[in-house]
Amino acid sequence: MRSRGHRWAKVAQLGVHSGAPNSTPEQNDEVPHQWLLSKLQHHGNDGEVLGWLKNFLVGRSQFVRFGGARSEPCEVTSGVIQGSVLGPLLFNIYVSDLPTALKTNLVQYADDCTVFRVVSCQDEVEELQDDLALVDIWCTNNGMRLNAKKCVAMDISHARQPWTPQYKISGVALDYVCTQRLFGVHISRWNHHVDVQRKKAVRTLRFAARNLRGCTQRVKRMAYLTLVKPKLFYRTPAWHPWTKANIGKMARTQNNALRRKT
Secondary structure: OHHHHHHHHHHHHHOOEEEOOEEOEOOHHHOEHHHHHHHHHHOOOOHHHHHHHHHHHOOOEEOOEEOOEEOOOEEOOEOOOOOOOHHHHHHHHHOOOOHHHOOOEEEEEOOEEEEEEEEOOHHHHHHHHHHHHHHHHHHHHOOOOEOHHHOEEOEEOOOOOOOOOOOEEOOEEOEEOOOEEEOOEEEOOOHHHHHHHHHHHHHHHHHHHHHOOOOOHHHHHHHHHHHHHHHHOOOHHHHOOOOHHHHHHHHHHHHHHHHHHO
C-alpha cells in the first residue's frame, strides 16, 4: 500500500488528474466450479490436490427453509464457499490473470479492483476507458459480471477546476465520488480519512476509559498502545497528515489519551 499510496500522491502533486474507476466483479458466488478447476490445473495443481479441491467444491446442494416449509434442494455449480479458509484463496487464483488483460495500473483485493492512471489528455481518457471495457469483457469470458451500479469514478488532482470525463461500464455511466476506500484508507484530500480514523480512536478511547477506571498507568498505557493508537495511525505511511488542521485533530486525540492515563 505504501508504494501505491505514494504513486497516487505523486499524481496529485504533479497537478494532473488520475482517473480511478473502482469496479466490483459480482461476485464470489459467480465462479463456475469447472472453470475454477481448469484454472487450478493450469497452475500446476493435479493429482490428489486437485481431487481434494474438487471434493471441496463439487457435489454440494442448497435449499431454502421458511417457517415450516422447505424448498427442493438444488445443486450448487458455482461459487466458492464464503466464510471458509479456502474460499478467498480460490477466488484470488481464479481472478489472478485479470491484470494481464490490462495496460493501465490495477489494484486488486478479493472481489474489488481499482483501475487507475495519470490522465492529462483525451487520448489517456480513452485508454482508461478501453481498460474498463477489457475488465468487463474478462468478467463475461470468465462467467462473471460487473455490477455497474457499484462502480464509481474518482478524480485526484490539485486543480481548481475538476475534470470529470465520462467513463462507462456496459453502457452505464459511472458516478463520480469525492472519496473512495482502498485497503482501509479513504483516498481523498485526507480530511475525510483523518476524521474517520479519529472518530474510531475516540470511541475506543472512551470505551477503554470507562472499563479501566482504577487500573494502573501501565495497564492504561498498554490499552492505548494496543487499542487506540493503531486506529489513529492506521497506514500513516500512505496518507501522512500534512495540513495544520489534520495534525491538530490527531494531536488533540493523543492529548486526550494522555489526560485519561493520569
